[in-house]
Amino acid sequence: MKIHTTIGVYANGDIKINGVTEEYLESHLEYNRGARPGRSLFLDGKCVQKGYLSDKTIEEFEAKIANNKDFVKTYDTQPYV
Numbered sequence: 001m002k003i004h005t006t007i008g009v010y011a012n013g014d015i016k017i018n019g020v021t022e023e024y025l026e027s028h029l030e031y032n033r034g035a036r037p038g039r040s041l042f043l044d045g046k047c048v049q050k051g052y053l054s055d056k057t058i059e060e061f062e063a064k065i066a067n068n069k070d071f072v073k074t075y076d077t078q079p080y081v
Helices: 022-035 055-065
Strands: 003-009 015-021 040-043 046-049
Touching: 003 022, 015 022, 022 040, 022 046, 040 055, 046 055
Parallel strands: none
Antiparallel strands: 003 015, 003 040, 040 046
């Protein structure tokens, strides 16, 4: 079973990391678009929802999480936050 890593980044710098199965990925992304529009969301290392972060901050965060195992989930973390 493939696990996708999503990382929500708030304007204050707080982050939430989830491991999401393929089965729930689309609903997880839709929920975040609707319920957390200001939060930036990264899917498997790439920004999929800009939120309040600047383009430069998004670029820096993508570089920070690239190849960093601390930002990868290998298991389902339901319930997602």
